[in-house]
Amino acid sequence: MKSVMVAIRASIVLLVICGLVYPLATTGVAQVIFPKQADGSLIETKGKVTGSKLLAQEFKGPEWFHSRASAANYNPTASAATNAAVASKEYVKETKDKINELKNENSNLRKTIPADLVTTSGSGFDPDLSPEAVKAQVPRVAKATGISEDQLMTLINKHTKRRQIGIFGEPRVNILELNLDLKELR
Numbered sequence: 001m002k003s004v005m006v007a008i009r010a011s012i013v014l015l016v017i018c019g020l021v022y023p024l025a026t027t028g029v030a031q032v033i034f035p036k037q038a039d040g041s042l043i044e045t046k047g048k049v050t051g052s053k054l055l056a057q058e059f060k061g062p063e064w065f066h067s068r069a070s071a072a073n074y075n076p077t078a079s080a081a082t083n084a085a086v087a088s089k090e091y092v093k094e095t096k097d098k099i100n101e102l103k104n105e106n107s108n109l110r111k112t113i114p115a116d117l118v119t120t121s122g123s124g125f126d127p128d129l130s131p132e133a134v135k136a137q138v139p140r141v142a143k144a145t146g147i148s149e150d151q152l153m154t155l156i157n158k159h160t161k162r163r164q165i166g167i168f169g170e171p172r173v174n175i176l177e178l179n180l181d182l183k184e185l186r
Contacts (some may be wrong), residue, residue: 051176056125062144063143065137067175068129069120114137128172
């Protein structure tokens with residue numbers, strides 16, 4: 001009986017430390033040192049939250065750069081991957097459908113299509129695309145907006161993030177940030 005009481009007390013103490021004290025302390029430190037990141041890296045436009053740098057949003061219409069496809073339907077509370085095997089009939093059909101849709105939207109895409117335009121991210125809401133995937137959309141966006149391809153390329157280059165410390169990750173473009181700047185040009 002004595003050892004049961006010791007176990008219960010130890011469980012309660014550890015619950016308080018690990019379940020309350022530690023999370024509150026780390027959250028408090030994060031709020032002081034990295035307040036913007038701790039609040040979700042939110043992007044505000046004219047005092048209104050328009051999204052997060054960390055989550056993809058869906059952009060419909062030829063006048064926008066489109067985000068990477070989302071297996072979670074851009075719902076940030078439902079992280080999900082497709083779970084379909086690359087060789088499965090379902091995955092092959094889905095990919096072919098996306099390729100055909102892209103070719104219909106972007107007349108310049110005939111041979112080489114960047115993979116991230118037709119595949120979903122592992123999390124289901126990756127906010128970034130490769131620079132190649134974004135540049136492939138330039139003719140469509142230029143035609144729809146009347147903004148020159150050169151201006152759009154300058155905008156893409158402005159938003160292209162390089163590898164971290166020169167070695168980690170891949171070059172990438174945050175589509176939400178790019179589209180917000182695109183909106184300002186129109």
